[in-house]
Amino acid sequence: MTTEHSPVVEFAGASKSYGSVRALSDLTVSLHPGETVALLGPNGAGKSTTLDLLLGLRPPDPGGTVRLFGGTPRKAVTAGRVGAMLQSGGLMDGVRVRELVGLACDLHPRSHPVDKVLESAGIAGIADRTVGKLSGGQEQRVRFALATAGACDLIVLDEPTTGMDVSARQEFWAVMREQAAQGRTVLFATHYLEEADAIADRVLVLHRGRLLADGTAAEIKNRAGLRRISFALEDGADEAALRALPAVTDFDLSGRTVRMRSSDADATMYALYQLGLYPRDVEVAHLGLEEAFLAITRRAEEPGADQGTSGSTDHGDEPGQSRGTGREAAAV
């Protein structure tokens, strides 16, 4: 049934609509053993729906299929091959942390000892506390303990670090890396681009229910096609001439420092030298993943690019969203 090479997760033409809202549109993607994959997208992009289908919490619309380890999601869950941490996974109240984790261990067909699970989730110290009286970060750790109560092959995390402070977040990812190092496949949904950039070896960009990009973080950055160029001109600058440089999409002059974005950095730099100027401290760099992400999603929203996906997506709480200028994508 399952061979070494078969995908861990296989979406084939999977869609999901809630009434007239199409939350996920024709998703076809496979995840392979040992990959650490980030599912990246703003709120409302379809991340949670994707994970719900993957875990068998909801069926895909007719026509699409979701398979885990070559079988149904439920079969994989029953066999204990999947550990999952849900975004709003409520916890049973009125019980102690140890009792709850003990329950998860008991229900898992290939469980670890309770003490080991508590230890590796970093909650051994609060094992006797009542579940209802934990802080947000502690609750997340308990959820993580529930997800790792047994030896699973796939770990699914829906926005796992929400509500954690910076140090808790770092600790969390350190633990997660250990899990990945043991050969587990990890899939996590996030809207923190820096997490996707730092942790994932593959990034899926989801926007309005559609898969816009699939590649390494570097490939995604490349795909945005933009470079950031900055330099200083000691003799002052002729702004009009600089603005007229080829492929420039974004221009900012403050004092003697010029910052611009270019869709073809080679051509821009060549033309700059041809003006007879001598720029100093030249830097040409990729956009950050964050900016690349904005460029890709904006492009998808341009007229003609969007094939009738209905509903608007709220980007309000996307980190760094307000820094986007909008011009970059319009000019790509």
Added chain:
Amino acid sequence: MKTLIKLEILRSLRNRKFLFFSVIYPSALYLIIAGGADDAKLPGMRVDMALYYMVAMAAFGAMTAVLIGNSEKIAKEREQGWVRQLRLTALPGRGYVTAKIAAVSTVSLPSILLVLVVAAAVKDVRLEVWQWTAIALCTWAGSFVFAALGVAIGYLASGDAVRPITMIIYFGLAMLGGLWMPLTVLPAWVGDIATWLPTHAYAALGRAVEEGDAPHLQDAGILAGYLVLFTAAAALLYRRDSHKV
């Protein structure tokens, strides 16, 4: 699965307020209704008020604890997303339903026993030992049916709707089943409906014992049928639940 049952029972016992009121409430109602009654037989029946209401209130109290206890709690747990988390484990649907029935049944048993004790102490109800035992066991076992119904309602309704829906079913079943007043004082058509209701069969179990008979097979059969129906529905709804969190 055993761990879940154990945890659910533990949670019920730790919820002191729910425990206290669920245990006290049926006995208090019994005293209010049957407290001042003389020992005249009820019209068309072989039992008097003290006996009739002993079984009726034990049944009503047990049903209150298990039906309301389950439906509201489960609707809340679904909203909080705990049930989603549980569905990501190997736990089968029937395991979840069994645990929920077990949890509320630990509360209903003391409430039933208290009604019997109060009836004996305050209203001088005297029965054979086997009758006391049979009434307690039948009333307790019968409450499982309503515990399963509570789980199913907790899945059918959510949010603000769960309480009114539970109340309609709860009062409807209690009244039409003859838990509040003997069916002999109600119109005949009510009696025709009641024959097929789980509440009627439920109270009939204990009343047959009071009259010195064994519980009627038909009543036991009706209750068993409802138990299977409600449990299957609850387990199916648990598996299929697509409540958006």
